[in-house]
Amino acid sequence: GAGVSQSPRYKVAKRGQDVALRCDPISGHVSLFWYQQALGQGPEFLTYFQNEAQLDKSGLPSDRFFAERPEGSVSTLKIQRTQQEDSAVYLCASSDPGTSGSPYNEQFFGPGTRLTVL
Amino acid sequence: AQKITQTQPGMFVQEKEAVTLDCTYDTSDPSYGLFWYKQPSSGEMIFLIYQGSYDQQNATEGRYSLNFQKARKSANLVISASQLGDSAMYFCAMRETLLTGGGNKLTFGTGTQLKVEL
Numbered sequence: 001g002a003g004v005s006q007s008p009r010y011k012v013a014k015r016g017q018d019v020a021l022r023c024d025p026i027s028g029h030v031s032l033f034w035y036q037q038a039l040g041q042g043p044e045f046l047t048y049f050q051n052e053a054q055l056d057k058s059g060l061p062s063d064r065f066f067a068e069r070p071e072g073s074v075s076t077l078k079i080q081r082t083q084q085e086d087s088a089v090y091l092c093a094s095s096d097p098g099t100s101g102s103p104y105n106e107q108f109f110g111p112g113t114r115l116t117v118l
Numbered sequence: 119a120q121k122i123t124q125t126q127p128g129m130f131v132q133e134k135e136a137v138t139l140d141c142t143y144d145t146s147d148p149s150y151g152l153f154w155y156k157q158p159s160s161g162e163m164i165f166l167i168y169q170g171s172y173d174q175q176n177a178t179e180g181r182y183s184l185n186f187q188k189a190r191k192s193a194n195l196v197i198s199a200s201q202l203g204d205s206a207m208y209f210c211a212m213r214e215t216l217l218t219g220g221g222n223k224l225t226f227g228t229g230t231q232l233k234v235e236l
Contacts, residue, residue, distance in 0.1 A: 042227050045224065107163075
């Protein structure tokens with residue numbers, strides 16, 4: 001079946017612009033995660049959804065970052081008034097022990113969106 | 119203190135040789151899981167292997183094995199019979215169960231860049 005998809009794959013924004021990044025998780029996956037990966041670093045947790053409920057947003061760096069998953073499937077990460085320090089790859093992941101067939105409940109990652117803020 | 123420490127920024131290995139990538143972790147949660155992911159230049163994170171804190175035996179998945187030393191809080195990845203296609207970034211990650219209320223988010227290390235040479 002299809003994996004996690006993200007769009008756009010690349011986004012260039014001028015400082016101060018708003019951007020929206022989309023994530024399509026694996027069909028039926030209940031859990032959805034967003035991570036931010038700066039150049040040369042490991043991914044860092046941003047936020048977590050279980051179905052449509054945002055259960056953890058402790059990793060969002062500022063109130064300029066907002067995520068939603070209104071119908072419990074597709075999610076959008078929005079960054080308002082982008083700054084240069086927002087430049088990073090934004091990774092989306094989904095998981096669900098009930099449907100993945102794996103005992104480990106591992107997260108399945110998308111290819112990421114590379115955001116460059118000029 | 120860093121939750122996940124990967125002290126090798128880069129490693130080289132000859133094709134067909136074995137290589138060990140180091141990972142140490144820090145947690146007070148008695149129930150945790152350790153993951154290794156591979157990130158090729160395409161950017162997608164690929165799940166390799168999982169070790170649970172209560173697992174009695176070291177995990178193995180094909181050419182991948184995990185040298186889990188709980189008392190030392192280390193979870194080193196061993197890749198046997200290296201192939202050119204193994205060249206990638208490798209990340210160790212931890213999922214803490216009780217401290218995060220079962221939220222399942224991952225904490226990643228900074229990664230090790232592996233280069234397999236002929």
